[in-house]
Amino acid sequence: MAINAKKMAKFCRPFRIILGLILIGLGIKTGIKWFYLGIIPLIAGIIGFCPACAITKQCTILGKDLPNESH
Numbered sequence: 001m002a003i004n005a006k007k008m009a010k011f012c013r014p015f016r017i018i019l020g021l022i023l024i025g026l027g028i029k030t031g032i033k034w035f036y037l038g039i040i041p042l043i044a045g046i047i048g049f050c051p052a053c054a055i056t057k058q059c060t061i062l063g064k065d066l067p068n069e070s071h
Contacts, residue, residue: 012045012050013045013046013048014045015045016041016042016044016045017041017042017045017046019038019041019042019045020038020039020040020041020042020043020044020045021038021042022038023035023036023037023038023041024036024038024039024042026038
């Protein structure tokens, strides 16, 4: 079910990993537990799966709709 694993832009995966690490680091430093939600972009960047694209059936990263599988 990797909807856009091959379509993620080259900058997107490292960006998500860095964003996730920054958010987790802020959570550790400040003690605000909401920053631990950084695990979501971190995992998304590591495995190359975009949960937003899976839910909406659109690749929001590339700004294009994914090919319709019914055609």
